[in-house]
Amino acid sequence: MTRPSTPTAAWQPGPPGAGAMPSGPAGRPAPFGDGNGPQGGRPTVTIGSYPDYPSAQRVVDHLADNRFPVEHTAIVGTNLTLVETVLGRMTTGRAALVGAGTGAWFGLFIGLLFGLFTVGSWAAVILVGLVIGAIWGAVFGAIAHAMTGGRRDFTSASSLRAGQYAVTVDAQLADQAQELLGRMHLTPTRRTDR
Incomplete structure (x- = not known):
């Protein structure tokens, strides 16, 4: 004995009955707009x-x-x-210097954390963290710049301006x-x- 087959609807994400629309806040279907801001306000x-x-x-x-x-x-x-304002030329040395500065801040943070739990000289722990962070930051900065292959040898800052x-x-x-x-x-x- 065979049963008549009935087509079943394919599973779709979101709440039942939402169709192909993705869910928005609180699980309610989010309306599709034309790219000109919120609709229905x-x-x-x-x-x-x-x-x-x-x-x-x-x-x-x-x-x-x-x-x-x-x-x-x-x-x-x-x-x-x-508007992208070009600030200057980026060389491997400058990339290493920027990386050293970033690494030094991170090393200082880690040194402060370890310094809180150190019984001995906490200033030495902070100084070691700062130096190690600066060295690793310089290495990673230089490597990252060298890996770009000269495709972006400048630094810049972007901003949006309205007419x-x-x-x-x-x-x-x-x-x-x-x-x-x-x-x-x-x-x-x-x-x-x-």
């Missing part, structure tokens, strides 16, 4: 766009000083640009914020609904 209104962050910060500070519920505001940086800073508020509070903003001498460039 309260509608907001941009009350002004400013060329720099301090100007946008002054606007929010002015709203806070006038008892506006600033928990309904946001400063949104737009037109983001990644404009928009101040947004919840739509139901936009008129109140605009009225308070009118009392300020700093004029926004535009107001748009979102």
